[in-house]
Amino acid sequence: MVYSHTQLETYERCPFKYRLLYLDRVKAGRRSIEAFMGSVVHVTLEKLYRDLLMSRLPDLEELNRFYLDTWRNSYGDDVFIVRSEYTEEDYLNTGLQCLGDYYRRYYPFRGRGRPLWLEKRVQIPLRDEKGRQVSFIGVLDRLDYLEEGRYEIHDYKTSQLLPSQDVLEEDRQLSLYQMAVEAAFPDVREVELVWHYLVFDRELRLRREKDKLEQVAAAALKVIREIEECRDFLPRESELCDWCEVQEHCPKRKHLYMVAKLPVRELGMDRGIQLVDEYAEWYARKREAEERLEEVRKEIIEFADFHGVEKIQGNAGVVSVSRTRRPVIPAPGSEERGRLEEALRETGKWEEVCALNPNRLASLVLGEELDEESRNRICGLLSWEEGVTLRLRRAPQ
Ligand code: SF4
Known part of the structure; x- marks a missing residue:
């Protein structure tokens, strides 16, 4: 029973993707350029702090070189770009900008604390309401020790979205890491959670009291229980589907993914495309026919009223016009509906x-x-x- 924040987040966003990745163990054959850029920035900042631990401060030029080498050595065909208005170069430069801003902001890195952990895998034992142990795992970007039992957990984000304070208050990931830090260091007096939103050159901070940590742990256990009780793991479409690394296995996206990879000259040969185009054409004709049918229907009623007839002869047959009366049922939940139902029950x-x-x-x-x-x-x-x-x-x- 080992779970990570990413696992829980994946389940919350799309249970089907969770099933693919963590139950069926499908290998994601590709990664978004945003995720790729984030990982290269993380590796570069890790290098910066590892050098600092060795009493060596790389200059920004060296750091940029490391970033560019890492990028070029690991960029491959498996990296995909969703926002087609931007190129690989744009993302590469965004990462450089993030590093440059970060370097200038904290230079010469003799600030508040001393790094204790870098990219450290942590495990947090939780106990559910049935007493079963559940391990929560994660990789903590950086833990700094300040002084007198004060610690800071640092997390680097390259997201293009800066969260509001309300969203931050709902954080699960760093809160659980705080529990790992408190378990690892008995001298802990205070822990501060620090997010570096690098694209915005912003630092966001939060402190968590014990009762809030307990709430976060209980909420994480609740999601884990839901996962364990889930039977259907249905796909949940959202705007995030465009960034999904396992689209080719998802019934909601498989054909779209396949077609996007086809050369233009082969598009017309795909049976799915042919069928949808035919369906769209008949659907349009049906709509047109329905509109015309409604117009003719109204004209027939007017004709019948004007001539006082109930049957009209045509070449194709005879149309009978008969009038019926049907009650209009009051809307569910309305007072009228309540009274009507009550009256009917009494009868x-x-x-x-x-x-x-x-x-x-x-x-x-x-x-x-x-x-x-x-x-x-x-x-x-x-x-x-x-x-x-x-x-x-x-x-x-
Ligand atoms: S494409 Fe969307 S619906 Fe399908 S698995 Fe991915 S996130 Fe879920």
Whole structure:
């Protein structure tokens, strides 16, 4: 029972991706350039601090050279760029900028603390409510010792998004690392969490009290319990899918991924593309036909009213016009609906007029609204039939 922050975050964002990576052990064959740039910046900052521990301060030029060499030696075809308006060069320069800003901000690095841990793998034992031990693992970027039992946990971020204080308050990763530090050093009096948002040249800080740490640990254990109880691991699409490294294994993205890799001359030969284009064409014709049908329907009704007829002869057949009256049911939850239902119950005819809604029933038994016992009981009384829905999102013209 070993989990990492990345595992929990992956599950929260997309249970299917979690299943692929951590249960099916699918190897991600590619990495986003953002992740690649982040890892090269991390390695370079680690080198800086390792040199400092050896009483050696590399100048910025040397550090940049190290960064560029690491980049060029490890960049490969497996690195992909989502934001096509930017090039590899742009990302490489962003990393350089991050390092330059960081170097100038902290130079000559004789500041507050002395590094104790660099890129250190830590393990935090947690105990769930059943008493089972769960290990939480992670790699701590840097731990500094200040003085008199004061420690700082540093984390480098190359994200293009600067979090608000509220988002920071919800942090799980560094809070759990704080527990690892407190377990490792009995002299701990105070721990501060420090994030370096390098793209913005900003340093964000947070202190965590014991009760907050306990809440974070309890919340992490809750996610772990959800993972262990999860049966379906459904894909959850979001804007992050474009950056997903396992798209080629995901039913939501597999075909899109495959087509994106096809040479232009082969696009027309793909059966999926042919079918979607045909579907889109017939769908457009259907819409057009429905609109015209509605216009003709209205004209027929006007014709019937004007001539006082209920049957109209055509070459293709006869149209009968009959009028019916159907009650309009008040909206669910409204006062009128409540009164109507009550009145129907009093007549003893409620069972005849109320109908179960299959869509609502499905969301009820598949969702989180019911307790497990009720859900199992109702599920046991249902049989299921498979249905397929197609939804067409038109490509931009
Ligand atoms: S592409 Fe999206 S939905 Fe599919 S596994 Fe990746 S994150 Fe999940």
